Amino acid sequence: MERKDVPQNLQWKLTDIFVSDEAWEKEYKAAEKEYGEYDFSAFSGKLADKTTLLKCLRLNDTVSRRLEKLYVYAMMRSHEDVRVAKANSSLAMIRALISNVFAELSYVEPELTALADEQLQAFIADPDFADYEYRLRKIVKSKAHVLSAAEEKLLTLSGNVLGDFQNVFSMLNNANLNLPKAELNGEETQISHGMYGVALRSGTREERKEWFEKYYGAYIRLIDAISQTYYSNVKADVFYKTARKYESCMEMAMQGEDVDKKVYENLIKATHAALPVMHDYISTRKAVLGLEEQHMYDVYVPLVDNADIKLDFEEAYALVVKGLAPLGKDYQALLEKGKNEGWIDVCETEGKRSGAYSTGVYDTHPYVLLNYQPTTNDVFTVAHEMGHALHTYKSSAAQPYAKADYTIFLAEIASTVNEVLLLKYLYNDTTDKNLKKYLLNYYMDMIRATLFRQTQFAEFEQIAHAKAEAGEALTKESLNEIYYQLNQDYYGAGITHDKEIAYEWARIPHFYNSFYVYKYATGIISAISIVKRILTEGETAVKDYFGFLSAGGSNDPVSILKTAGVDLTTDAPFEAAMKEFKDTLEEFKALCKE
Ligand SMILES: [Zn+2]
Structure with a gap:
């Protein structure tokens, strides 16, 4: 389909x-000229003065609001057809302008950090700084880990060298991996990262085995280089944690998010306590699939034949609106508004960026890109992306610019709440046993992949970093050993653990952004608790949830989550999520027996 054939x-x-x-270009040129001539350094050295500081912070906001509007338009325009060179060059231009302007403003954060404690506290207490109060509180917290100006300069310079392991891995993982071909659905197919997942879901047993062995074979051939790259990446973390006087790399990463490290510890503890349920799930899979031996390449096969709900977009959207009824009429009205007022780009067309996302900036309404196909999965994608969109919408409506952006830690909660609500609606709405089983399987796989698998990754990172912090060298042998043991712990005796799976850590790009993946797990755990409250307590819970959606980044993420009734510093939400997994599995098993 061509874009020109898509209805408006x-x-x-x-x-x-x-x-x-043309209007974009005019505004871009105006901004480029104005900021090119502007003396951004005028405030430097004077930020202790209240009027100057306020002026500087407000200017920062004005500049970034203007530039991000230019940016988001150029980005979305280029995604309509990635082959259009003009759109790509506009995007490159605005990117360069943003990076130039913010390089000139890069003195602000260090200068603020260098202010005396009492001075910062006075600003925090001053109502004129209400928009910046949380940002200033974070700066106070970070002060204990900020070094002298000369040391900070060295650390910044070192970033050019020590921040590069992600790129090295990316080269190994893409340019040098040399993935071979393998059979899929009877046809010789080039193995790629994207096709690997497809093959493990849809290939025959023989084909899955072949893909698994060949895919890991490629990593095994590069394992010396990958091990050294990962070890260097961990050593870079250890270097910064030592320089900045943190107890551990994990603590350093958690403080960067302003999240209590107890959250990480709670996650690992609760997941371990629930591993017997995970093992039960894995054994149930083995029984349902009728396998004598279950290998890791069998774990992605759907347990239920496709019970696709084949709906065109209008019908699917109506279904999503209906399914999200527990969130109330106002929420449903916003969903309608989004559909009717041009927030969503629905159809897959020639050259359009693949996948789905939600975006938008403070001065625009949210936007959602889809490549909608009539499958059950895509109905969930609609609910998911609209969850992001309305989170952004409500935060922008309620918060001043400086506090509107929510952190990554909170970003996947609203989208998951919508998916879980829709799932429960569909489940209760149907008498079709196959669809019911399909939905339960969908839910269990979501929990397995987002909660258990990401926690397994998180634990791997923690163990690897702890060893390096203790001065132990990380080798391919030690890294494989850690991962192989974790895989056995997480999947249990229902899996025959092939030697290849010990190398799985070597193919995870997220590991070059240390202590990132645990947020996926805490996200789904929070969402499950929120849905439970909404379905049992109704209006009060919805009101609290809207408080969360409207809070943007106005406080630390754990405090914001508390407004929705989820306290991640306690065991309750973790235990509730694990119980949900157990209940879903029991329900699934009961349906299989019927
Ligand atoms: Zn998402």
Whole structure:
């Protein structure tokens, strides 16, 4: 399908931001000229003065609001057809302008950090700084780990060298991996990262085995280089944690998010306590699939034949609106508004960016990109992306610019709440046993992949870092050993653990962004607790949840979550999520017996 053939009402309305590409270009040129001539350094050295500081912070906001509007338009325009060179060059231009302008403002954060404690506290207490109060509180917290100006300069310089392991891994993982071909659905197919997942879900047993062995074979051939790269990456973390006087790399990463490290510890503890349920799930899979031996390449096969709900977009959207009824009429009205007012780009067209996302900035409404196909999975994608969109919408509506952006830690909660609510609605709405089983399987796989698997990764990172912190060298042998043991712990005796799986750590790009993946797990755990409250307590819970959606980044993420009734510093939400997994498995087993 060509973009020009898509009905207007199924396209997003970028004209809400700029009426035309010419208007964008005019505004870009104006911003480039104005900021090119502007003396951003005028405030430098004077931030202790209240009026100057306020002026500087407000200027920062004005500049970034203007630039991000230019950016988001250019980005979305280029995604409409990634082959259009002009759109790509506009995007590159605005990227460069943003990086130039913010390089000139990069003195602000260090200078604020260098202010005396009493001075910062006075600003925090001053109502004129209400928009910046949380940002300033974070700066106070970080002060204990900020070094002298000369040391900070060295650390910044070192970033050029020590921040590069992600790129090295990316080269190994893409340019040098040399993935071979393998058979899929009877056809010789080139193995790629994307096709690997497809093959493990849809290939025959023989094919899955072949893909698994060949895919890991490619990593095994590069394992010396990958081990050294990962070890160097961990050593870089240890270097910064030592320089900045943190107890551990994990603590350093958690403080960067302003999250109590207890959350990480709670996650690992609760997941371990629930591993027997995970083992039960794995054994149930083995029984349902009728396997004598279950290998890791069998774990992605759906347990239930596709019970696809084949709906066109309008019907699917109506279903999502209906399924999210527990969130109330106002929420449903916003969903309708989004569909009717050009937030969503629905159809897959030639050259369009693949996948789905939600975006938008403070001065625009949210936007959602889809490549909608009539499958059950895509109905969930609609609910998921609209969850992001309305989170952004409500935060922007309620918060001043400086506090509107929510952190990554909170980012996947609203989207998951919507998926879980929709799932429960569909489950209760149908008498079709196959669809019921399909939905339970969908839910269990979501929990397995987002909660258990990401926690397994998180634990691997923690163990690897702890060893390096203790001065132990990380080798391919030690890294494999850690991972192989974890895989046995997590999947249990229902799996025949092939030697290849010890190398799985070697193919995870997220490991070069240390202590990141645990947020996926805490996200789904929070969402499960929120849904439970909404379905049992109704209106009060919804009101609290809207408080969460409207809070943006106005406080530390754990405190914001507490407004929705989820306290991740306690065991309760973790235990509730594990119980949900257990209940779902029991329900599934009961349906299989019927
Ligand atoms: Zn998402």
